[in-house]
Amino acid sequence: MSEWLNTVLSRAQSVDDWLSPKREQSLALLRDAKWPNRKTEAWKYTPLRAVENAQFAAPADVEAAVTAIAGLESIDLVFINGRFAAEQSTANLPQGLHITQLADVSEADKTWALQAFAAIKPSRHLFGLVNDALATEGVIIDVAASAKITAPVRIVNQLSENAEAHNRVLVRVAQQASLTVVEQTIGDAYSFNTAFAEYDIADDASLEHYRFALQTDKAMSVGGSHFQLANRSQLNSTLVGFGSSLSRLDVDVTHGGEHAFAKLNAIYLLDGEELFDLHSTIEHAQPHGTTEENVRGIVGDSATAVFNGRIHIHRDAQKTLAELNNRNLLMSNKAVINTKPELEIYADDVRCAHGATIAEIDKKALYYMQSRGVDRAQAQVMLNFGFINELVDQMPNAALAEWLRPQLRQRFAKMEVN
Amino acid sequence: MLSIKNLHASVEEKQILKGLNLEVKPGEVHAIMGPNGAGKSTLGYVLSGREGYSVQDGSASLQGADLLDMDIEERAKAGLFLAFQYPVEIPGVSNLEFLKAAVDAQREARGEEALSSAEFLKMAREASKQVNLPIEFLKRGVNEGFSGGEKKRNEILQMLLLQPKLCILDESDSGLDIDALQVVAKGVNSLRSPDRGFIVVTHYQRLLDYIKPDFVHVLSDGKIVKSGDASLALELEEQGYAWLNKQPEDDAEGLQV
Ligand SMILES: Nc1ncnc2c1ncn2[C@@H]1O[C@H](COP(=O)(O)OP(=O)(O)OP(=O)(O)O)[C@@H](O)[C@H]1O
Ligand SMILES: [Mg+2]
Numbered sequence: 001m002s003e004w005l006n007t008v009l010s011r012a013q014s015v016d017d018w019l020s021p022k023r024e025q026s027l028a029l030l031r032d033a034k035w036p037n038r039k040t041e042a043w044k045y046t047p048l049r050a051v052e053n054a055q056f057a058a059p060a061d062v063e064a065a066v067t068a069i070a071g072l073e074s075i076d077l078v079f080i081n082g083r084f085a086a087e088q089s090t091a092n093l094p095q096g097l098h099i100t101q102l103a104d105v106s107e108a109d110k111t112w113a114l115q116a117f118a119a120i121k122p123s124r125h126l127f128g129l130v131n132d133a134l135a136t137e138g139v140i141i142d143v144a145a146s147a148k149i150t151a152p153v154r155i156v157n158q159l160s161e162n163a164e165a166h167n168r169v170l171v172r173v174a175q176q177a178s179l180t181v182v183e184q185t186i187g188d189a190y191s192f193n194t195a196f197a198e199y200d201i202a203d204d205a206s207l208e209h210y211r212f213a214l215q216t217d218k219a220m221s222v223g224g225s226h227f228q229l230a231n232r233s234q235l236n237s238t239l240v241g242f243g244s245s246l247s248r249l250d251v252d253v254t255h256g257g258e259h260a261f262a263k264l265n266a267i268y269l270l271d272g273e274e275l276f277d278l279h280s281t282i283e284h285a286q287p288h289g290t291t292e293e294n295v296r297g298i299v300g301d302s303a304t305a306v307f308n309g310r311i312h313i314h315r316d317a318q319k320t321l322a323e324l325n326n327r328n329l330l331m332s333n334k335a336v337i338n339t340k341p342e343l344e345i346y347a348d349d350v351r352c353a354h355g356a357t358i359a360e361i362d363k364k365a366l367y368y369m370q371s372r373g374v375d376r377a378q379a380q381v382m383l384n385f386g387f388i389n390e391l392v393d394q395m396p397n398a399a400l401a402e403w404l405r406p407q408l409r410q411r412f413a414k415m416e417v418n
Numbered sequence: 419m420l421s422i423k424n425l426h427a428s429v430e431e432k433q434i435l436k437g438l439n440l441e442v443k444p445g446e447v448h449a450i451m452g453p454n455g456a457g458k459s460t461l462g463y464v465l466s467g468r469e470g471y472s473v474q475d476g477s478a479s480l481q482g483a484d485l486l487d488m489d490i491e492e493r494a495k496a497g498l499f500l501a502f503q504y505p506v507e508i509p510g511v512s513n514l515e516f517l518k519a520a521v522d523a524q525r526e527a528r529g530e531e532a533l534s535s536a537e538f539l540k541m542a543r544e545a546s547k548q549v550n551l552p553i554e555f556l557k558r559g560v561n562e563g564f565s566g567g568e569k570k571r572n573e574i575l576q577m578l579l580l581q582p583k584l585c586i587l588d589e590s591d592s593g594l595d596i597d598a599l600q601v602v603a604k605g606v607n608s609l610r611s612p613d614r615g616f617i618v619v620t621h622y623q624r625l626l627d628y629i630k631p632d633f634v635h636v637l638s639d640g641k642i643v644k645s646g647d648a649s650l651a652l653e654l655e656e657q658g659y660a661w662l663n664k665q666p667e668d669d670a671e672g673l674q675v
Contacts, residue, residue, distance in 0.1 A: 362508070363469065364506050365506050365508045365511075365560075367468055367469060367490060367506075368502070368505070368506040368508070368560075369508070369511075369516065369519075369520075370467075370489070370490035370491045370494070371466050371467075371468075371490055371491075371493075371494055371500055372494055372499075372516070372519075372520035372523075372576060372580065373491050373494035373495050373520050373523035373524050373527065373580070374491060374516070374519045374520055374523055375491050375523065376489070376490075376491065378519060379519075382511050382515065382516070382519065383508070383510075383511060385510070385511075386508060386509065386510030386511035386559070387510055388510070389510040389511070389512075390509045390510030390559065391510075393509070393510060393558075393559060
């Protein structure tokens with residue numbers, strides 16, 4: 001038995017709040033859970049030894065200041081080592097947007113939130129259950145029907161040395177409303193966090209979503225963003241991951257209504273001995289849904305990328321259009337990519353494409369660039385970066401793209417030399 | 419300045435150029451016309467060093483330097499420029515970044531100092547105005563989502579920025595609306611100078627109304643089979659290429675320059 005998990009179980013004893021009925025269910029599952037090993041499908045390529053018997057002493061009280069993103073007029077919700085930092089967060093909210101801390105929810109919030117909690121993705125892995133049991137900090141975001149919230153809501157989790165934090169976000173975008181959410185985790189020191197967000201997107205509502213998992217080095221992080229779509233809901237999500245000693249994300253979308261549309265772009269850029277593990281499950285439960293999922297990664301040195309992309313088209317989900325594409329660029333022969341497409345189709349009238357490939361340099365593009373005098377090596381570097389930058393270009397929010405691009409470029413430039 | 423002698427070249431074992439001769443002197447504009455599949459684009463590809471095109475015989479030199487012996491980028495640095503019939507889309511690589519890299523390379527090759535970002539931007543802005551391409555286009559990926567005509571204008575823009583010695587324009591006029599045709603022609607004419615040469619590949623006489631050629635050549639089955647002055651283009655426009663098949667072999671040979 002994992003010592004860390006033992007402490008989780010005992011810590012969970014002292015959690016008692018309005019979510020307890022839900023937490024109890026997860027706790028019951030946790031008590032029976034075995035620590036994952038190589039034979040556990042969900043963790044096959046992602047070793048958990050570093051957490052298994054870890055002890056995270058409480059971090060020294062830190063006065064970490066979270067920096068703003070240039071050009072982004074965001075509504076900030078800042079968590080330092082798991083604790084809400086009101087002084088760094090935005091207090092004034094636009095009309096139609098209701099945000100409250102998990103600990104302060106009103107009776108009205110409780111009704112829907114209790115239902116949504118742990119329901120958007122019913123089957124949860126070990127760390128999802130841990131988060132269910134321990135996440136007392138977090139927010140509830142509720143957008144009123146038809147409210148178009150233009151300012152992005154940015155949720156920042158900042159972690160410092162030795163921190164352990166579990167955060168939860170519950171979002172409801174009501175009918176015809178629209179919202180942008182940015183989930184950002186910061187801090188490369190030795191720490192561990194689980195951060196899960198659940199999104200309930202109602203009929204005709206739309207969500208623009210970003211998740212920046214840019215922790216590297218010794219930081220360990222397991223998290224996920226789960227989306228439930230209804231009739232004609234729209235989701236546009238961009239996920240960016242740097243690897244670390246443990247970095248795992250689960251991104252899941254359920255088409256629970258007809259004519260829903262989901263565009264998911266994911267980028268990972270890994271170096272050194274980093275690991276990044278992305279699991280994605282798309283459930284098409286209703287007809288006429290569309291999913292476009294593009295996952296692109298550059299893996300250098302002896303880093304490991306894991307991608308498990310599952311598309312499940314239920315029997316009633318006729319006229320589904322689903323495309324999942326995972327392309328990888330390997331920068332060294334020690335780099336490892338484990339990619340596993342899983343396709344289950346039970347409806348007969350669907351269009352579905354699913355592929356995982358090792359990306360190859362576009363020879364025509366290379367020739368074109370060289371024919372303008374650009375050296376082959378430089379052209380190759382530009383094309384390689386272009387391979388992921390293409391997805392950055394597709395980010396609807398220009399300020400975020402401008403903020404992200406140099407970070408990717410810098411990281412990529414460092415990879416080139418080794 | 420460009421001297422092509424007896425050039426034989428093939429692609430995927432298929433012989434395309436079969437003894438092509440062409441001499442372009444500084445300041446001259448040569449138009450090349452000819453039926454589809456004759457090898458006009460192939461000539462540009464071979465001269466620019468495209469992979470998959472191999473030369474069996476003959477030579478090509480630019481200002482005395484052996485082109486065929488150089489890497490693709492060296493040829494460009496030596497002053498060769500090919501405006502493509504089908505420009506390539508490169509999503510993810512911004513036009514500006516690409517153009518800057520190309521201009522930097524060109525300036526380095528000429529022993530000139532690198533431009534600052536501001537200087538370069540100013541230049542790019544002027545060039546894009548000249549070809550009537552909104553500057554916002556330059557922030558997009560290279561040719562990404564450009565219409566056919568916009569791609570062609572982007573080729574001319576690159577030519578304006580790079581100031582090559584020898585420009586080959588491969589059907590830069592096809593797919594252009596009437597205004598864009600003028601834009602392209604003006605771009606070319608603005609570069610015309612006593613020390614720069616042009617090869618203009620086209621199917622239509624109309625472009626040559628705007629860009630007055632000194633010579634017009636007919637390329638057929640991998641060779642130049644007829645050469646003349648600007649009036650030859652008008653003749654071809656009327657007659658088409660049917661005469662190519664009727665003319666006896668030796669007669670056609672006799673017409674070569
Ligand atoms: N990769 C290839 N493999 C085989 N044949 C090829 C290849 N590329 C070109 N060709 C052939 O070479 C010949 C010459 O092509 P080229 O593109 O040079 O013609 P062109 O004179 O430019 O014609 P157009 O006026 O239609 O542009 C054509 O018959 C073409 O089919
Ligand atoms: Mg051609």
